[in-house]
Amino acid sequence: xxxxxxxxxxxxxxxxxxxxxxxxxxxxxxxxxxxxxxxxxxxxxxxxxxxxxxxxxxxxxxxxxxxxxxxxxxxxxxxxxxxxxxxxxxxxxxxxxxxxxxxxxxxxxxxxxxxxxxxxxxxxxxxxxxxxxxxxxxxxxxxxxxxxxxxxxxxxxxxxxxxxxxxxxxxxxxxxxxxxxxxxxxxxxxxxxxxxxxxxxxxxxxxxxxxxxxxxxxxxxxxxxxxxxxxxxxxxxxxxxxxxxxxxxxxxxxxxxxxxxxxxxxxxxxxxxxxxxxxxxxxxxxxxxxxxxxxxxxxxxxxxxxxxxxxxxxxxxxxxxxxxxxxxxxxxxxxxxxxxxxxxxxxxxxxxxxxxxxxxxxxxxxxxxxxxxxxxxxxxxxxxxxxxxxxxxxxxxxxxxxxxxxxxxxxxxxxxxxxxxxxxxxxxxxxxxxxxxxxxxxxxxxxxxxxxxxxxxxxxxxxxxxxxxxxxxx
Numbered sequence: 001x002x003x004x005x006x007x008x009x010x011x012x013x014x015x016x017x018x019x020x021x022x023x024x025x026x027x028x029x030x031x032x033x034x035x036x037x038x039x040x041x042x043x044x045x046x047x048x049x050x051x052x053x054x055x056x057x058x059x060x061x062x063x064x065x066x067x068x069x070x071x072x073x074x075x076x077x078x079x080x081x082x083x084x085x086x087x088x089x090x091x092x093x094x095x096x097x098x099x100x101x102x103x104x105x106x107x108x109x110x111x112x113x114x115x116x117x118x119x120x121x122x123x124x125x126x127x128x129x130x131x132x133x134x135x136x137x138x139x140x141x142x143x144x145x146x147x148x149x150x151x152x153x154x155x156x157x158x159x160x161x162x163x164x165x166x167x168x169x170x171x172x173x174x175x176x177x178x179x180x181x182x183x184x185x186x187x188x189x190x191x192x193x194x195x196x197x198x199x200x201x202x203x204x205x206x207x208x209x210x211x212x213x214x215x216x217x218x219x220x221x222x223x224x225x226x227x228x229x230x231x232x233x234x235x236x237x238x239x240x241x242x243x244x245x246x247x248x249x250x251x252x253x254x255x256x257x258x259x260x261x262x263x264x265x266x267x268x269x270x271x272x273x274x275x276x277x278x279x280x281x282x283x284x285x286x287x288x289x290x291x292x293x294x295x296x297x298x299x300x301x302x303x304x305x306x307x308x309x310x311x312x313x314x315x316x317x318x319x320x321x322x323x324x325x326x327x328x329x330x331x332x333x334x335x336x337x338x339x340x341x342x343x344x345x346x347x348x349x350x351x352x353x354x355x356x357x358x359x360x361x362x363x364x365x366x367x368x369x370x371x372x373x374x375x376x377x378x379x380x381x382x383x384x385x386x387x388x389x390x391x392x393x394x395x396x397x398x399x400x401x402x403x404x405x406x407x408x409x410x411x412x413x414x415x416x417x418x419x420x421x422x423x424x425x426x427x428x429x430x431x432x433x434x435x436x437x438x439x440x441x442x443x444x445x446x447x448x449x450x451x452x453x454x455x456x457x458x459x460x461x462x463x464x465x466x467x468x469x470x471x472x473x474x
Contacts, residue, residue: 003126003436007428008314010122011421018118018424019417021045025110026412029083029103032143033469035062038081038110039140042117046138049121050128058152060467064140065158068124071133073441075431076165076386078379079116080109080144089408093329097405104408107145108170108395111411111420115168118420119427126432134435137162141378143467148186148292150378152467154385155459163441164303164434165388167379168423170395170411171402172342173360174311176304177392179297179347179368182231182257183264184376185460186291189215189275193284195248205246206283209239212250215278219254219271226267229372231257253291259372261295261460291468293460296372297380298451302444303389303430304366310429311363311391317418319359326413327358327397330406339399347371359415360394384457387444391426395419 011018021041028037039055039062047053051066087104088097097104120138127134139158143149153159191212196205219232226232234254240247256271258264272288279286319327331339336355343351347368354360382388395418396410410416434440 003130003432004429006129007122007126007432008425010125011118011424011428015421018114018420021117022110022114022417022420023412025081025113026105029088029105031085031103031472032082032146032149033060033062033467034472035081035142038113039064039142042079042081042113042140045117046121050124051120051138057158058156060142060149060152061469062142063149063153066120066138066140067135069127069133069135071135073163073435073438074135074137074161075434076137076139076159076162077116077120077427077431078139078141078165078167078382079113080141081113082109082143082145084145084403087403087405087408089405091409091412093326093409095405104405105411106403106408108407108411108416109144111170111395111416111423112168113140115420115423115427118424119431122424122428123431132435144378147468147471148294148378149467151292151294151381151459151461154381155461155463159382159385162386164444165382165386166303166427166430167388167390168427169390169392170416170419171392172394172396172398172400173346173348173392174316174363174394175346175348175392176307176366176389177346177368177373178299178301178304178366179371179373180259180299181297181376181380182229182259182372182374183261183294183296183380184255184257185264185268185293187254187256187268188289188291189252189254190287190289191250191279191284192287193246193248193282196246198244198246202246207246208250208284209247211278211282211284211286212236212239212252214281215252215275218274218278222270222274227258227263229259229374230263230267231255231374232267257374257376259296264293294376294378295380295384295457295460297377298383298388298448300387300389300444300447301366302440302447303387306433306440307389307391307426307430308363308366310426310433314422314425314429316361317422319418320414323414323418324358326410327415330397330410331358331399333406334399342399342401345373347373354398357398359397384452387448393419393423393426
């Protein structure tokens with residue numbers, strides 16, 4: 001029996017268990033750095049199938065590395081399992097939360113973590129049965145959505161010695177993109193003033209909220225003077241208690257993005273100056289809290305070509321009547337213009353024809369070389385260390401935006417299940433190709449060296465920084 005047939009049979013024979021794990025993580029819907037149930041479920045499953053698991057790595061209780069084998073090549077597979085705040089949603093194609101205000105899997109990370117786990121176990125069973133050797137590493141990666149857990153894994157050298165890293169992410173398309181992402185800094189600004197009665201003694205107060213608002217005004221004027229692909233967005237997390245008290249404390253949270261790390265740092269430094277000026281204007285005190293930073297993504301066409309070859313060779317999902325009804329109901333909440341806009345942001349080469357479809361049934365060549373998508377991911381920092389490729393499979397109806405109730409709903413039903421199984425097979429088949437043909441790994445490494453060039457990676461977080469384990473309690 002061929003290696004690929006063996007691995008595909010294993011995934012098919014264990015499909016119900018794989019789907020059950022994904023659905024349980026969907027139900028857990030745990031926020032970044034608190035994913036104790038999700039992390040435990042995935043790590044225990046890997047352990048029960050012969051992987052050695054190191055838990056609590058890089059200072060994160062929910063991060064882990066599961067390893068099988070001790071020979072080269074060393075292939076890494078990543079999985080995420082954190083949910084997003086405020087996106088609670090039932091498994092129905094209309095907006096109805098399970099519990100209002102609670103988290104939900106708006107980026108499909110229940111699928112993400114499970115597809116990687118399933119591929120890793122299927123590969124182990126295949127290699128062991130056929131007496132072949134390699135090293136498989138599954139990286140359990142928490143907090144991608146908010147605190148960028150992979151940055152700490154990279155800083156603490158957990159990807160050292162790994163030859164290639166693969167990852168899968170659910171989406172609206174079956175795709176390998178060669179576009180880069182934008183680098184980002186996540187920064188909080190804490191202003192401390194002086195309370196007083198806002199009507200009787202306003203002259204004795206120093207408003208921290210005034211400082212936050214003046215800073216925001218200054219940053220909004222800055223937008224005219226940053227590069228086209230930069231992005232600056234913020235929220236006011238705290239702005240006072242009630243109107244008749246001058247707010248003694250206020251806090252804003254900024255994301256600052258640009259195509260290159262150096263550009264992000266330049267804009268960040270300018271924003272820091274504005275923040276300090278706002279404190280001077282209001283005679284308040286300022287504390288700057290750097291949350292995390294990320295680099296831009298380094299794509300790898302060599303790995304992308306292998307992934308696309310397998311996506312085309314494996315039967316794509318077929319949808320039953322229930323799936324189609326669900327997807328059609330979802331698309332009632334998405335306009336045709338929105339579908340087109342989402343596909344254009346992906347730089348999809350067939351966006352015009354694809355926008356007319358319900359689900360993506362295509363696998364185009366890798367595309368996007370030299371372009372930028374305006375999101376950020378901590379996969380990027382891994383990609384500076386080792387040849388890395390993350391691909392997408394269609395889990396959601398075309399036009400669905402990530403971080404929406406629509407994506408939460410679809411990640412927990414048949415549409416998401418079929419994407420999960422397809423992606424597990426693609427991951428496993430691609431790893432087998434890399435193990436069987438070491439020239440592919442060497443080619444990917446050479447491409448990686450050329451893309452990095454003379455640039456040197458510097459961790460965006462200092463050596464002494466610790467993951468913000470208490471962030472959700474603030």
